[in-house]
Amino acid sequence: MSPATQRALHDCRGAFAETLVELAEANPDVVAVCNDSVGSSKLEGFKERWPERLVNVGIAEQNLVGVAAGLANGGLLPFVCAAACFLTARALEQIKTDVAYSDTNVKLCGISSGMAYGELGATHHSTEDFGWTRVIPNLTVIAPADREETRQAVRAAAAHRGPVYLRLSRMGVPDIMPDGYRFAIGRAVRLHEGRDVSIIANGTLTHRALDAAELLAREGIQARVINMATVKPLDEDAIVAAARDTGAIVTLEEHQVHGGLGSAVAEVVVSHEPVPMTILGVPGIFAPTGSASWLLDRFGMSAQGIAASARELVHRKRTKVAP
Amino acid sequence: MVNEAGAGHLGSELSCVDLLVALYFGELRVDPTDPMAPGRDRFVLSKGHAAGALYVTLAEAGFLEPDEVSTFMRAGSRLSGHPDRKAVPGVETNTGPLGHGLPVAVGMAKAARLRGEDWRTYVLTGDGELQEGSNWEAGMAAAQFRLDNLTLLIDHNRFQQGAPVAETNDLAPLADKWRAFGWHVVDIDGHDFDSIHAGLDVARATSDRPTCLMAHTNKAEGVSFMRDRVAWHHRVPTEEEYVRARADLTEGPS
Numbered sequence A: 001m002s003p004a005t006q007r008a009l010h011d012c013r014g015a016f017a018e019t020l021v022e023l024a025e026a027n028p029d030v031v032a033v034c035n036d037s038v039g040s041s042k043l044e045g046f047k048e049r050w051p052e053r054l055v056n057v058g059i060a061e062q063n064l065v066g067v068a069a070g071l072a073n074g075g076l077l078p079f080v081c082a083a084a085c086f087l088t089a090r091a092l093e094q095i096k097t098d099v100a101y102s103d104t105n106v107k108l109c110g111i112s113s114g115m116a117y118g119e120l121g122a123t124h125h126s127t128e129d130f131g132w133t134r135v136i137p138n139l140t141v142i143a144p145a146d147r148e149e150t151r152q153a154v155r156a157a158a159a160h161r162g163p164v165y166l167r168l169s170r171m172g173v174p175d176i177m178p179d180g181y182r183f184a185i186g187r188a189v190r191l192h193e194g195r196d197v198s199i200i201a202n203g204t205l206t207h208r209a210l211d212a213a214e215l216l217a218r219e220g221i222q223a224r225v226i227n228m229a230t231v232k233p234l235d236e237d238a239i240v241a242a243a244r245d246t247g248a249i250v251t252l253e254e255h256q257v258h259g260g261l262g263s264a265v266a267e268v269v270v271s272h273e274p275v276p277m278t279i280l281g282v283p284g285i286f287a288p289t290g291s292a293s294w295l296l297d298r299f300g301m302s303a304q305g306i307a308a309s310a311r312e313l314v315h316r317k318r319t320k321v322a323p
Numbered sequence B: 001m002v003n004e005a006g007a008g009h010l011g012s013e014l015s016c017v018d019l020l021v022a023l024y025f026g027e028l029r030v031d032p033t034d035p036m037a038p039g040r041d042r043f044v045l046s047k048g049h050a051a052g053a054l055y056v057t058l059a060e061a062g063f064l065e066p067d068e069v070s071t072f073m074r075a076g077s078r079l080s081g082h083p084d085r086k087a088v089p090g091v092e093t094n095t096g097p098l099g100h101g102l103p104v105a106v107g108m109a110k111a112a113r114l115r116g117e118d119w120r121t122y123v124l125t126g127d128g129e130l131q132e133g134s135n136w137e138a139g140m141a142a143a144q145f146r147l148d149n150l151t152l153l154i155d156h157n158r159f160q161q162g163a164p165v166a167e168t169n170d171l172a173p174l175a176d177k178w179r180a181f182g183w184h185v186v187d188i189d190g191h192d193f194d195s196i197h198a199g200l201d202v203a204r205a206t207s208d209r210p211t212c213l214m215a216h217t218n219k220a221e222g223v224s225f226m227r228d229r230v231a232w233h234h235r236v237p238t239e240e241e242y243v244r245a246r247a248d249l250t251e252g253p254s
């Protein structure tokens, strides 16, 4: 059993919705825009207090994002709250053209991202959205790892002038950020120190990375765990330092192995400090039906699975023959 | 089934299961022993969240083993929360995101027309689902192509996920909209088999334009304490509620 299962797990949608209410209290321009997703985005409280500031366009995601762009143009600060799978897939052209290219101050909040809707099948898995969003210019992409980071990321998105995609989950995660933690867009943080291998993760995978680091420490492998909440802009310095200091990098994501966090990290690694890497994620398939945690375990992202990948990579690094 | 899975969309399933039964037992020319026969009628469940109702109907019609339905949404089951055509015989296209079924059905109907074949295409959507613009794009195309081999059934239960349709993004006057888009619209009682079959007969007899059967239904039909309550879109009954619901469904409301 991984250590995390003994800690209390929290659905970060609560922290998201509370923070949105606080922002709306302070700033009358904050509006929530949704697609029949009041309940799934935990917007009941917002709706009760400011029914007129909750814009529900119905089940119509293209319209959802277009309307949000118009609201921003009109001077408001829209937070679009919709299931990540439909928000990013269905409205991708609106995200590109109306939000990113037109540079409207829209905050896109993708709820229940990754495989949080595991049993509902691959239509409801949002495991391509890092890829889709991070290749669009002028769009900031953030995936917070626990409640505290979610609160701060929502505030940072509001303060940031420009389009942001916040990738949120409903899957329970423990509180992992240290006391006094300060989130900043584009800045990764080290949560565990080590010199043998780096594990880079975000969102629902960061706590699993920490658990893996504990397992590895027991066998004398010291892993550096980096929480890379911002996928774009990427903290390149943190990646280059990880490659230089540890010589091996494992990345974890609740996303396809193609085009996401691992790919983004690899782009930096190959250009600046090539080292062996293992990219863990959904292995290029439509995932079968099952809960998110079952699927993550199956794809090698249990604490044991991550530790095994890290161990193998350390071995590969050490046995590499010098040219 | 929903109780075993601990998830599902009970209200959505009970509102359309009568339509599915009417289609599979009396209308569709499909063969469970040859589910991919080229000349088969096509059925598309656009409101894919009612997959549970489709699976039990497919099992009853011989496409699945009856026992298999209890694997619904279990880890590794092919009976996912939304239907997957590569995994489940009888499923024509994958649905789940709303607003996909009608465009695909238009393509199917157009294919039959281009090949000069007489099989028909049927598609079932929700009503809230019609807020997706893709339906209206497809609706225009179907009329433009004069697809009288296409029948759209709308499960008009007046509710969507979080609220009544009228309080979210009202579709009314829904029948007039389809008429204005060039469709033949027929109102039916979606819980009365005679009415459903009469509508299907009219659709088959209609030429030169597609037919829309506006099926007036109730969300969670058949269970008095669930019917027309928004929470039952995807709530899972407690043991006690399950027993009461079963009694309601087998004996009728007391």
Ligand SMILES: Cc1ncc(C[n+]2csc(CCOP(=O)(O)OP(=O)(O)O)c2C)c(N)n1
Pocket (backbone or CB within 6 Å): A035, A036, A059, A060, A061, A086, A090, B011, B012, B015, B047, B049, B096, B097, B098, B099, B125, B126, B127, B128, B129, B130, B155, B157, B159, B160, B161, B219, B233
């Ligand atoms: C594109 C898309 N957006 C949102 C959803 C989430 N969702 C699932 S069912 C549903 C409500 C559907 O209402 P309706 O079409 O009236 O179907 P009913 O269950 O009432 O038959 C919503 C919003 C979805 N499946 N697809």
Ligand SMILES: [Mg+2]
Pocket (backbone or CB within 6 Å): B126, B127, B128, B129, B155, B156, B157, B158, B159, B160
């Ligand atoms: Mg409905």
